Amino acid sequence: MFYQSPGALHMHTFYSDGTGSVRDLALAAKECGLEWIWITDHDTMQGKPEEGIIEGVRTLVGYEITPHRNHFLVGDVDEIISRDLSPAEYVAEVARRGGVGIVAHPDERATNEVTEPYRWDDWAQRGFTGIELWNYMSDWVEQYTPVRKYFHFFFPSVALRGPTSDTLRWWDELQVEGARPTGVFGVDVHAKKVARMGREWEVFPYTHCFNRLVDYLQLEAPLSSTFKEAEQQIWDAIRRGRIIMANQGRGSAAGTTFLALSPGSAPATCGDEVARVQGLTLEFVCPRPAEIRLFQNGTLVARVSNGQKLRFDCHEPGHYRVEAWRRTLWIMTNHIHVI
The missing domain is CATH 3.20.20.140 (Metal-dependent hydrolases)
Incomplete structure (x- = not known):
């Protein structure tokens, strides 16, 4: 937590x-x-x-x-x-x-x-x-x-x-x-x-x-x-x-989370380094519906067009971050580093 x-x-x-x-x-x-x-x-x-x-x-x-x-x-x-x-x-x-x-x-x-x-x-x-x-x-x-x-x-x-x-x-x-x-x-x-x-x-x-x-x-x-x-x-x-x-200006971001979840391990968050293991999932949750974009090494790899959660089964190493947009940029996370 x-x-x-x-x-x-x-x-x-x-x-x-x-x-x-x-x-x-x-x-x-x-x-x-x-x-x-x-x-x-x-x-x-x-x-x-x-x-x-x-x-x-x-x-x-x-x-x-x-x-x-x-x-x-x-x-x-x-x-x-x-x-x-x-x-x-x-x-x-x-x-x-x-x-x-x-x-x-x-x-x-x-x-x-x-x-x-x-x-x-x-x-x-x-x-x-x-x-x-x-x-x-x-x-x-x-x-x-x-x-x-x-x-x-x-x-x-x-x-x-x-x-x-x-x-x-x-x-x-x-x-x-x-x-x-x-x-x-x-x-x-x-x-x-x-x-x-x-x-x-x-x-x-x-x-x-x-x-x-x-x-x-x-x-x-x-x-x-x-x-x-x-x-x-x-x-x-x-x-x-x-x-x-x-x-x-696009709404409060209180309660927003960006986590790396893997079996048998405590959740990690942005800034953390995590091992690439079977079952590793990246999860982003925000308090209002938004367009959610997940980037790996700067390249867009997943998107939710209008929602409050993005889940991504992570199979490749890289540096992952999220942007949430409500007409303009609302939320940006730091990276989770998957090695």
Whole structure:
């Protein structure tokens, strides 16, 4: 049995270019039903003394290394690593210190009046913990135009495209290669305020973003009420790929499971390695009807057109993950590794 813990990562306070305090973010997370958040201000951990359990929300403080390009989310470390290093150097330094390192918004492409692409340049780089497959604010800004900006502000889901095909291809190829980085969704929320039409608007509030892209940790025990224990549960789940990612704009994904079931063995979940044995079955269950797609090494191998369960008799080794669609992408799992 696995216990789910919903949370969010990649967010900014007023210690960098956000507008809220550490406590503000924790309270917004509580309002949205999240159990944990990972704060990643730009090149600073000024909020570190404030981390802990705030109104029931396990609030972790890391940071984002932000040179002009090649941004990198860092967690489970106590010191800032210089953004003046090369990407290869700071990726290696995070690993050397035993930290968690996530490649942020790797496939940004757009240049417009509010942004330029902060993409990851060297896709041959290795040694990181994970990849931010979908970044909420990055996706929204990528679709920004002077003509569409107000429409997309009031109807932001229309602007979203989801993870790029190149990012997913890279992620799947790294599984086959053996690197096996964890996939995560990130919100990248700043809650920036702008003056338009005689009043102030927030693009977008912390609660708005926390109600969109959510990472559900798959834990062997409920998330601890002791901060240090909870912190290690969170970092461990991220390192192991025990995460089911959700676009909650398409509905809550609470209760979603992706399991490997084999006779005489305990169930395994995403991020786990399982032996290919007779009777091995992969089972995905979600709380609402959806189009469910199962991929092996990035190739579609099974589909349910409109249902809440997919069962697949697994006879071949590979790296298996699931996508569930409700008009657009709703749920994405990390891989189960069948050897």
